[in-house]
Amino acid sequence: MAEGTANAFVRRIVTKVEPYIPQIPKPKKKLTLQTRLLWSGLALLIYMIMGQTPLFGATTPEFDFLAFARVIFASQQGTLVELGIGPIVTAGLLMQLLKGSEILKFDFKKPEERGIFQTATKLVTYIVIIAESAVYGIAVYGPGILEPTVLYILIGQLMIASIIIMLLDELIQKGWGLGSGISLFIMAGVTQQILWSLFSPLPAGDGGTIGIIPFIGQSIMNSDLSNVFFRSNQLPSIFGLLLTAGVLLILIYTQGMKIEIPIVSTKYRGFSAVYPIKLMYVSNIPVILASALTANAVFMGQMLWANFNPQNNNLFMNILGQFDPTSPSTPIGGLIYYITPPRGLELAVLDPTRAVVYVLFMIGIVVIFGKLWVELGGLSPKSAAKNLLDADVQIPGFRRSNQPIEVLLNKYIPSVTLIGSMILGALAGISDVLGVFGTGIGILLMVDILINYYNQLVKEQVEIVMPRLGALLGRK
Numbered sequence: 001m002a003e004g005t006a007n008a009f010v011r012r013i014v015t016k017v018e019p020y021i022p023q024i025p026k027p028k029k030k031l032t033l034q035t036r037l038l039w040s041g042l043a044l045l046i047y048m049i050m051g052q053t054p055l056f057g058a059t060t061p062e063f064d065f066l067a068f069a070r071v072i073f074a075s076q077q078g079t080l081v082e083l084g085i086g087p088i089v090t091a092g093l094l095m096q097l098l099k100g101s102e103i104l105k106f107d108f109k110k111p112e113e114r115g116i117f118q119t120a121t122k123l124v125t126y127i128v129i130i131a132e133s134a135v136y137g138i139a140v141y142g143p144g145i146l147e148p149t150v151l152y153i154l155i156g157q158l159m160i161a162s163i164i165i166m167l168l169d170e171l172i173q174k175g176w177g178l179g180s181g182i183s184l185f186i187m188a189g190v191t192q193q194i195l196w197s198l199f200s201p202l203p204a205g206d207g208g209t210i211g212i213i214p215f216i217g218q219s220i221m222n223s224d225l226s227n228v229f230f231r232s233n234q235l236p237s238i239f240g241l242l243l244t245a246g247v248l249l250i251l252i253y254t255q256g257m258k259i260e261i262p263i264v265s266t267k268y269r270g271f272s273a274v275y276p277i278k279l280m281y282v283s284n285i286p287v288i289l290a291s292a293l294t295a296n297a298v299f300m301g302q303m304l305w306a307n308f309n310p311q312n313n314n315l316f317m318n319i320l321g322q323f324d325p326t327s328p329s330t331p332i333g334g335l336i337y338y339i340t341p342p343r344g345l346e347l348a349v350l351d352p353t354r355a356v357v358y359v360l361f362m363i364g365i366v367v368i369f370g371k372l373w374v375e376l377g378g379l380s381p382k383s384a385a386k387n388l389l390d391a392d393v394q395i396p397g398f399r400r401s402n403q404p405i406e407v408l409l410n411k412y413i414p415s416v417t418l419i420g421s422m423i424l425g426a427l428a429g430i431s432d433v434l435g436v437f438g439t440g441i442g443i444l445l446m447v448d449i450l451i452n453y454y455n456q457l458v459k460e461q462v463e464i465v466m467p468r469l470g471a472l473l474g475r476k
Helices: 001-021 033-050 066-074 084-100 109-146 150-176 180-199 211-220 237-253 286-307 313-318 334-338 345-349 352-376 379-391 402-410 413-433 440-465 467-474
Strands: 256-263 272-278 321-323 327-333
Touching: 001 109, 001 440, 033 150, 033 180, 066 084, 066 180, 066 286, 066 440, 084 109, 084 150, 084 286, 109 150, 109 321, 150 180, 180 211, 180 256, 211 237, 237 413, 237 440, 272 413, 286 313, 286 321, 286 327, 286 352, 286 413, 286 440, 313 334, 321 334, 327 334, 334 352, 334 379, 345 352, 345 413, 352 413, 379 402, 402 413, 413 440
Parallel strands: none
Antiparallel strands: 256 272, 321 327
16 A cells, blocks of 8 residues: 555656656667767766866865765765766665565566656656755855855765756766766766876876876886885875786676576567676676665764864763874774775784775675665566566476466575675775775776676667567676
8 A cells, every 4th residue: 555655646746847857768779889979978078177167265175075975976075076977876776675674566578657757767767966065065164165156066966967867867868878887977976086096197206106107107217126016105006006917807807707598579479598697797786775874874974073072081072983183084993994994915914903804894895785786776587587487488397477486596696696796895995905006996897887788789689679578687
């Protein structure tokens, strides 16, 4: 009864507000791949220009509240993309959780219901944009702005910029581009960080350049290669470069590991294929959720510390977290100290307990979110069995009904969820501790996004023969 009431309420709201919500129209016919790539490139160019455009009236905050979430949100401090894709991701995850937990029920096989869900998600995104822009503008930039009008303008910039980002994402997803704008913007941000670590010519604190490539050239010219392999102050080094390459190879290798279950079509005689259950079945969603939770915990800890314990003299607050008064973004004790990574080998050696605790924390929390996402994200054996039957395929030797297929899938999905989540948590934690280029979480996201783009190209070819099977395989 409650589910029906919730659905009826959402439908009623969507019906009333849909005419007033800006929409990107779908192309009248499917565009060529080259045209879609051009549109994707244009959207990315606009996003990158926004990332270099400073916020009018913004002052430099005492510390960066979103430092731990910049990679996930593809954001840049002090620019129009201050909030990045954060509001879109937050609203999208919220709606997926509501749907996965069946608080809201929508049959995506019906275009009308799928459209209602998409419009409801967009409406929630607008609400999140308004809330986050106001709260962030007041809490972060408000203390440094004396004129209220300037603060209102700054909050307006955050709102308008976030709406533009949402429309760019919609432009790509509606068929003008390829993939999703969210994935594209995250991948561009991580790639930018990696290229910066490789080639930046700007001077660093050790007398060389930030980028490892020009630093190696500089060291060869000075006949001094003693600091090339390891560098202090978390600067890019050959060790970091080799570590980044190693993590990339491990991710690519593990992404290819899967269990293949044979399937046959019930509509097209003679057609057979395989249904892959990847080792990384949960994708990177649990890592994103874990990172977002950590970022929020650190944010709240910083706010509480700044207001109630700036001198670290409150015993109870010290258990939660202590920060360096001369560098408020640096935790020095408490629970927050152990759930944030000691970035760089040098810091890890100085406090190996913190490094080990952080890695174990990441593994544990990613496993918890992995199991939760499988149940709420529609990836459980029951949901997967239903998806197979809805795609007009069946497994040879099994009756065409949910229960026997669900029993078969139940042998594999819980195991790959646990093992895959542990691998992802360990890779993210160890990579962050040892200091890979682009951060460990950034590398995980980039590889997953690139593989998803490759799978999408494959899916488009499969859809020519079997549209519904192509869509099913594309999700895996």
